[in-house]
Amino acid sequence: MKSLFKQHIEQTLPITEEDFEFIWSHFTQKSLKKHQFLVQEDDYIRSDYWVGKGLLKAYYNNDGKEHILQFAMEGWWISDYDAYFNQTPASINVNCLEDSELICLTLANREALCQSLPQMANFFRLKAQGGYVASQKRILSFLKNNAEERYHELTTLYPTLLQRVPKTLLASYIGVSRETLSRLGKKKLNE
Amino acid sequence: MKSLFKQHIEQTLPITEEDFEFIWSHFTQKSLKKHQFLVQEDDYIRSDYWVGKGLLKAYYNNDGKEHILQFAMEGWWISDYDAYFNQTPASINVNCLEDSELICLTLANREALCQSLPQMANFFRLKAQGGYVASQKRILSFLKNNAEERYHELTTLYPTLLQRVPKTLLASYIGVSRETLSRLGKKKLNE
DNA sequence: ATTAACCTGTGACCTACCTCACAATAAACT
């Protein structure tokens, strides 16, 4: 886990062994079983989480209807970022789709890290940039694509998700009902 | 303009007069008239732009249909961030809805600034975080809200936009046709 | 001042997607 995380950082920028030990000391570890919650609505958000192993979903719950905001598998980050950055109660839930192992970074430790190690400010800056660009692409997909095109975009962007996530949740991620997703492409075949 | 921009930075974190002069030396200025393009599809993106005065739209053009990705008015940033950060050709257009005055930051100058002034890495980190959170909210709005609710969210979030932007473009921003936007709320009144 | 271009509303019709209901298979617990 520790070495996986080091690789994750070095993918963005180089760090010394010594710096990494210092960085690592700011994290804690956490293990969760399938179906367990990492975050629940109204929780106070302790940390941002990096997934070492497993798979999770972040979703907004509208009386029983789950709207998937984000998935996170190995090497991805997940949290309720609005609640985390602004220290407000969570409005979403984060739940494990598989047994998961996480490392956790409190907001205080993140800020401390960014102040004492300028390269970490750059690391998180570049990560946030990437997240912003990815979000913009998803928004554009809602604007210019229909359900079938959005599903196709999702499958080409994250092919491994299809193997691990039920269709119901993929449907929710692209903003259609599971019935509609199940029927995509059928129409063409019949004519 | 210069002092407005200083205020903009100080809104996020404090800087010395000396640091600001150094920061300011990394920017250039640009003026554009209404209807002029700041960015066009396939352009190589020189800069990220901060709006000192005016109003612009960033949109994806789908044979004549404009899909609004972003507006930007005084104090906001705008660019094609995918193209800017990854130095690829632009896939969107940015055009002025009003005469505008901008200050411009090349990617090279941004990175130089972040390396030489750690506080600037933090500034852009916090800005990117904020952009990410705002994008997530817009995505959630697509997932859980209908056209009327999305419009209502837009109007409460950015009331000043309504005064300055034609309804056609607001419709496009929330992902509905202008006809549908024009009819919102009518149904209830008649029953 | 006149023409042209933009902006907004509205009627009529159409369609992509939703909801509810039922069924069959697969996976997970005791």
Added chain:
DNA sequence: AGTTTATTGTGAGGTAGGTCACAGGTTAAT
């Protein structure tokens, strides 16, 4: 092994929102 509990497919019918067409009002350009 047997019983819940997920997951997926599919039919039937409904609705939010799209498209096309026309019109009046406003703004901008010659």
